[in-house]
Amino acid sequence: MNITTIINFLVDQGELIDESIEQSIEKILKYSPQNELKDRLLAFFKNKFPDVDTTSFFSSFFVNKNNQGRVSILKSHEKNPSKRSVQDFVKYFNIRFKSLEKILKSRSELTGLTSISRIKQKSDRETVSIIGMISDKAETRNGHIMLTLEDLSGSIKVLINKDNKELIDLGKDLSFDEVIGVVGTSGSDIVFSNTIIFPDIPLSKELKKSPYDNYAVFISDFHAGSNVFLKKEFHKVLLWLNAKLGSPAQREIAAKTKYLFIVGDLIEGVGIYPGQENDLEILSTKDQYDYVADLLSKVPKHIKIIICPGNHDVGRIAEPQLPIPSEYAQKLSLMENVILVSNPSYVSIDVSDEFSGIDVLLYHGYSLIYYADAISSIRANGGQKLVDDIMIYLLKRRHLAPSHGATLYVPDTYEDPLVIDPIPDIFATGHIHRAQSKTYRNVTCINCSGWGAITEDQEKRGLEPQPGRIIAVSLKTREVKFMNFNSSKDVSTVAERLANESALAKKNKK
Numbered sequence: 438m439n440i441t442t443i444i445n446f447l448v449d450q451g452e453l454i455d456e457s458i459e460q461s462i463e464k465i466l467k468y469s470p471q472n473e474l475k476d477r478l479l480a481f482f483k484n485k486f487p488d489v490d491t492t493s494f495f496s497s498f499f500v501n502k503n504n505q506g507r508v509s510i511l512k513s514h515e516k517n518p519s520k521r522s523v524q525d526f527v528k529y530f531n532i533r534f535k536s537l538e539k540i541l542k543s544r545s546e547l548t549g550l551t552s553i554s555r556i557k558q559k560s561d562r563e564t565v566s567i568i569g570m571i572s573d574k575a576e577t578r579n580g581h582i583m584l585t586l587e588d589l590s591g592s593i594k595v596l597i598n599k600d601n602k603e604l605i606d607l608g609k610d611l612s613f614d615e616v617i618g619v620v621g622t623s624g625s626d627i628v629f630s631n632t633i634i635f636p637d638i639p640l641s642k643e644l645k646k647s648p649y650d651n652y653a654v655f656i657s658d659f660h661a662g663s664n665v666f667l668k669k670e671f672h673k674v675l676l677w678l679n680a681k682l683g684s685p686a687q688r689e690i691a692a693k694t695k696y697l698f699i700v701g702d703l704i705e706g707v708g709i710y711p712g713q714e715n716d717l718e719i720l721s722t723k724d725q726y727d728y729v730a731d732l733l734s735k736v737p738k739h740i741k742i743i744i745c746p747g748n749h750d751v752g753r754i755a756e757p758q759l760p761i762p763s764e765y766a767q768k769l770s771l772m773e774n775v776i777l778v779s780n781p782s783y784v785s786i787d788v789s790d791e792f793s794g795i796d797v798l799l800y801h802g803y804s805l806i807y808y809a810d811a812i813s814s815i816r817a818n819g820g821q822k823l824v825d826d827i828m829i830y831l832l833k834r835r836h837l838a839p840s841h842g843a844t845l846y847v848p849d850t851y852e853d854p855l856v857i858d859p860i861p862d863i864f865a866t867g868h869i870h871r872a873q874s875k876t877y878r879n880v881t882c883i884n885c886s887g888w889g890a891i892t893e894d895q896e897k898r899g900l901e902p903q904p905g906r907i908i909a910v911s912l913k914t915r916e917v918k919f920m921n922f923n924s925s926k927d928v929s930t931v932a933e934r935l936a937n938e939s940a941l942a943k944k945n946k947k
């Protein structure tokens with residue numbers, strides 16, 4: 438902190454500064470012991486400028502070192518891939534069914550559960566409850582929805598009547614392979630559904646708050662190495678994280694930031710799509726990671742940087758994606774404040790002897806684009822622009838990619854890494870390049886903004902990016918704040934971007 442910053446701040450607040458004030462501040466800065474500096478400055482300002490809120494201004498320069506919360510990795514998949522057989526897919530789906538069945542069994546609406554094979558022995562018109570995986574879904578000639586539900590004992594048809602408005606709306610949005618509970622009336626080889634139950638987040642889920650006044654910041658999708666990486670905008674983020682940019686309140690958030698999450702796609706990669714070499718400024722993945730490491734080396738060292746991979750990063754693309762391999766990203770992996778985890782992964786932050794931590798589920802979000810199209814209500818109302826609603830859809834299903842085909846995955850025969858269990862406090866994704874957040878049953882859903890201007894590839898994939906934003910979460914209040922570091926207009930096509938760039942160039946020339 439220097440005298441000019443303080444004087445500028447006071448002038449901004451409309452205060453008249455004379456020579457004696459300047460000299461007094463200079464003296465305090467020069468002669469105060471470091472551990473008393475903040476208190477002495479505050480006392481001076483309270484006396485001389487009682488109407489100016491200096492508390493937040495000064496806190497941005499003094500990081501609270503008493504907040505001792507730490508990072509604990511709850512789940513990060515590190516297993517090496519082994520050969521898989523068709524049988525492994527069967528086992529995997531059985532494991533997935535059992536995990537979600539276990540969650541559904543705790544739901545009070547599903548009392549008196551029956552296995553599907555036993556329903557067939559029941560007489561007509563009995564009330565029954567079943568849990569099953571949707572193996573088929575079709576619309577009947579009369580506009581009802583007919584599901585085929587499977588459990589480990591067999592399969593049965595389930596009818597959703599079109600005259601039950603609430604139920605048919607839920608039915609339209611159901612996905613292949615998701616596991617649901619149904620309460621209904623038995624018929625011959627059919628169940629007429631009255632209620633559909635999702636594994637869901639219980640209403641009793643608490644809004645967990647940290648005792649420490651720390652912030653976590655969420656970003657993703659740098660696509661570093663691409664020739665449209667937003668360098669200038671990202672450098673502003675680095676300045677802000679060092680409390681050298683922004684309003685006093687914004688600098689205060691920077692000073693309180695203890696965790697920086699990067700939810701995948703650090704680099705643009707090489708050979709991801711045909712003709713990509715034309716969009717690259719850095720031509721090797723190693724150089725792209727070194728560039729990221731150089732950028733992140735400017736993040737203050739007290740901030741832990743937690744990184745999961747995305748589909749543009751190196752390594753296998755099937756989920757769970759293992760942490761970014763150190764042989765490709767050596768500089769990054771050697772940084773002492775960097776923690777590399779898998780995609781998906783669970784990380785707890787602000788953990789201490791007194792506090793169990795805020796649990797964060799990181800998922801790059803490959804399945805989000807599938808569901809933007811597959812869920813009829815989402816598709817009809819904006820698709821990818823409703824990414825926060827897609828995240829809520831997945832939370833209700835307690836699975837990151839319920840349908841086979843929604844993402845690429847490795848069929849683990851011990852557990853399904855894509856099941857959402859435990860329930861996180863914060864669920865963070867990227868991939869869609871939009872900055873959005875919504876809270877569902879006390880789970881904060883965050884989709885991170887990207888750091889690349891729109892490319893032909895993004896345009897082809899139907900992305901409408903909102904690049905250059907960060908999302909900060911107060912761990913003490915759970916308040917979510919957005920900051921936009923991008924001064925350019927958001928565009929949804931390359932042509933619009935080029936038109937904007939040339940208009941700006943003309944303006945600058947004048």
Ligand SMILES: [Fe+2]
Pocket residue numbers: 702747748749801867868869
């Ligand atoms: Fe991605």
